[in-house]
Amino acid sequence: MEKIIYSFEMQINKNVDRNVLKRLLSIMIKNPDNDVIDHLLWGYSSFYDMSLFQEARLVLAAILKIKPKLYIPFLKELKKIVKKTYSKNPDVIFFLKIIYLYEPLWVLRSLEKSKGILDNKLINFFNDIKSEYEQYNNLSNEIDDIFTGLLQYEEREYSFFDMILF
Amino acid sequence: MKKSSINDEVILYYLLGLGKISKKSKFYKKHIAFIDKYDFSYKDFNLTGNGFDSDELNMVYEFLSCFKKGKNDRSYIVAEQFFQKYVSSDYRILIGIYSLRLGFEIDYSENLDEEIILNSYKLYLQKQYSKSYKKISEIHFLSKYERIVDFIMLLSSIQLNQIEESWSIYHSLQKKVGENELMNRIKADIYYKSGKLNKCKSIVNKLYKNNYRKNDRTNFAHLCLLQKSYNEYYHFLKDNIKLEEEYFFLAKFYHRKGLLDKAYEMYQKCDQSKYPVNKMLGLIEYQLGNMKESYNHFIKEDQLRGYSQDNDKMIRYIKLEHRWKK
Numbered sequence: 001m002e003k004i005i006y007s008f009e010m011q012i013n014k015n016v017d018r019n020v021l022k023r024l025l026s027i028m029i030k031n032p033d034n035d036v037i038d039h040l041l042w043g044y045s046s047f048y049d050m051s052l053f054q055e056a057r058l059v060l061a062a063i064l065k066i067k068p069k070l071y072i073p074f075l076k077e078l079k080k081i082v083k084k085t086y087s088k089n090p091d092v093i094f095f096l097k098i099i100y101l102y103e104p105l106w107v108l109r110s111l112e113k114s115k116g117i118l119d120n121k122l123i124n125f126f127n128d129i130k131s132e133y134e135q136y137n138n139l140s141n142e143i144d145d146i147f148t149g150l151l152q153y154e155e156r157e158y159s160f161f162d163m164i165l166f
Numbered sequence: 167m168k169k170s171s172i173n174d175e176v177i178l179y180y181l182l183g184l185g186k187i188s189k190k191s192k193f194y195k196k197h198i199a200f201i202d203k204y205d206f207s208y209k210d211f212n213l214t215g216n217g218f219d220s221d222e223l224n225m226v227y228e229f230l231s232c233f234k235k236g237k238n239d240r241s242y243i244v245a246e247q248f249f250q251k252y253v254s255s256d257y258r259i260l261i262g263i264y265s266l267r268l269g270f271e272i273d274y275s276e277n278l279d280e281e282i283i284l285n286s287y288k289l290y291l292q293k294q295y296s297k298s299y300k301k302i303s304e305i306h307f308l309s310k311y312e313r314i315v316d317f318i319m320l321l322s323s324i325q326l327n328q329i330e331e332s333w334s335i336y337h338s339l340q341k342k343v344g345e346n347e348l349m350n351r352i353k354a355d356i357y358y359k360s361g362k363l364n365k366c367k368s369i370v371n372k373l374y375k376n377n378y379r380k381n382d383r384t385n386f387a388h389l390c391l392l393q394k395s396y397n398e399y400y401h402f403l404k405d406n407i408k409l410e411e412e413y414f415f416l417a418k419f420y421h422r423k424g425l426l427d428k429a430y431e432m433y434q435k436c437d438q439s440k441y442p443v444n445k446m447l448g449l450i451e452y453q454l455g456n457m458k459e460s461y462n463h464f465i466k467e468d469q470l471r472g473y474s475q476d477n478d479k480m481i482r483y484i485k486l487e488h489r490w491k492k
Contacts, residue, residue: 006241064477100488104489104490105490132486132489132490133490135482135486136483136486136487136489136490139479139482139483139486140487142478142479142483143479144485146449146476146479146480147449150442150445150446150449150476
C-alpha cells in the first residue's frame with residue numbers, strides 16, 4: 001500500500017494521468033485505513049486548489065465509496081475542506097453530509113452562517129436538518145411532559161358503588 | 167303457587183340490597199343454600215329439589231346464577247323468556263337492572279314505572295347523569311318501587327355533585343334499608359365526592375376487610391395516593407400484594423420515588439399486554455442512559471399494545487437524540 005500511496009502523491013505533485021489515478025483510487029478504496037483516507041482528503045484539497053476539478057471529482061467519488069464511519073478521525077480535515085471551498089464548490093454538500101452524521105450541530109451552524117451564499121441544493125439540505133433539529137428540540141420538551149404525566153397517579157373516576165350480587 | 171305481591175317486593179328489595187329479610191323465613195334459608203352450598207349453580211340447586219316454590223323466582227335465580235357465572239348468552243335467553251312470560255312481575259325490574267349492566271337490549275315498556283326506572287338506570291350507566299336524574303324525578307314519590315327510585319336518584323345526584331341532596335336521599339333510604347354493604351358503598355361515594363377522603367377511606371377499608379372485593383383494595387391504595395399518604399400506601403401494598411394491578415401501582419410508586427431498581431423489578435412482574443410495562447421499562451432505561459435498551463422497550467410496547475402517541479414520541483426522540491445530543 002505504501003507504493004500505491006507514494007504513486008498517488010506523485011500524481012498530485014507531478015503530472016497527473018487520469019487513468020493511472022483511477023487505477024490507484026480503485027486499489028486505495030479497497031484498503032481504507034487512516035493513511036489512505038488522510039491521503040484521499042489531502043488529494044481532493046490539492047486537486048481543488050490546483051483547479052483540477054475533474055481529478056478532484058474522481059477523488060471525491062472514491063471518498064464517497066468508503067464507509068462514513070471511517071471518517072470519524074478526520075472530521076477536522078473535512079471541516080477544513082468545507083470552510084475553504086464553501087462559496088465555490090458544488091461538491092461541498094457531500095462533505096457536509098458526512099460531517100452531519102457525526103456533528104450535525106456544526107453543519108447546521110456552518111450552513112446558517114453562510115445562508116446568503118448557499119445554492120439550492122445546500123438550502124434544501126439546510127432546511128431539512130434545521131427542521132429535524134427543531135423537531136428534536138420540541139420533542140425534548142414533550143418528553144419532559146411524558147415523564148411527568150406517566151409518573152403521576154391518575155385521578156380516577158371513583159365509584160365505590162357497584163350493584164352487588166349478594 | 168304464586169306468592170303474594172308484597173312478598174315479591176320484599177324479596178326484590180332484598181336481592182337489590184335495598185331491604186332486609188327475616189333470617190327465619192323459608193326463602194332466606196333457600197337463598198343461603200343457593201349461595202353457600204351450591205355456589206350459585208342454579209342447576210345443582212334445582213336438581214337437588216331445593217328450588218323455590220315459585221317458577222317465577224326459580225327463573226330469577228337461574229338468571230342471577232348465569233349472570234354471576236358470566237354465562238351472558240344464557241342470561242340473555244332467560245331474561246328474554248322472563249320478560250315474555252311474566253308481564254307484571256316485580257322481578258322484571260331486577261332482571262332489567264342486571265340486563266342493562268350486561269348491555270342487553272330488552273323491551274321493558276310494559277308499564278310506566280318499569281320503563282322510567284330502567285331507562286333512567288340505563289342513562290346512569292351511560293354516564294348521562296343529568297338526564298338520568300331528570301327521568302327518575304318524573305316518578306319520585308309516585309312509584310310503587312319507591313326505594314329503587316330513591317336509589318337511582320341518589321346514584322345520579324352523587325355523580326352530579328349534589329351533595330346535600332345526596333345526603334338527604336341517603337338518610338331517608340337508610341331509614342328503610344338499614345346499614346348494609348350497598349349503603350356503605352354509597353356513603354363512601356358521597357364522602358368521596360364531597361372531598362372527605364379520610365371518612366371515605368375508613369369506609370373503604372372496612373369494606374375491604376369485611377367483604378373482600380378486589381376493587382376495594384385498589385381503591386383504598388389509590389385513596390392513600392390521593393391523600394399523598396405515601397407511607398400508608400407503601401406499607402399497605404408492600405408485604406401484601408394480591409393483585410397484579412397492585413404490582414404495577416407499587417412499581418409506579420417506586421419509579422416516582424426514583425427507586426429505579428425496585429421499580430424495574432416490580433414492573434417485570436406485571437402482564438406486559440395488560441399494563442404499559444415496556445413503556446415504563448423504556449422510561450427507566452432512558453433515565454439510566456441506556457438508550458438502546460430504552461428504544462427496544464418502546465418498540466416492544468408498540469408491538470404488544472399498539473400505537474400510542476407517547477411511545478411514538480419516545481421512539482422518534484431517542485433516534486434524534488442519538489444524532490443531535492453530541
